[in-house]
Amino acid sequence: MAYIYYNxxxxxxxxxxxxxxxxxxxxxxxxxxxxxFRDKKNEYETETLKIIKVELERGGKK
Known part of the structure; x- marks a missing residue:
């Protein structure tokens, strides 16, 4: 998982x-x-920040 952090x-x-x-x-x-982030939640937000959990797509051999 990757996390996008927004200040x-x-x-x-x-x-x-x-x-x-x-x-x-x-x-x-x-x-x-x-x-x-329990119970399969994908976002967390407060007055000063927002965090979004996302799938990270990677390249590589098939």
Missing amino acids: KELDKYRLFGSLPVMCKNCGLDYTHIQYA
Whole structure:
């Protein structure tokens, strides 16, 4: 899974390949964000940020 992180205050997007890396780099509580994505939820939003979980399409051999 990949995660699109949108900082509303700075109007900037970032793409992360994993939840732990995103939380570490953005100063987020990993346990809280992990809980927010339970039950197959694909989005988490607050007043200052929005996180969207997306499938990452990769190239490679067929």
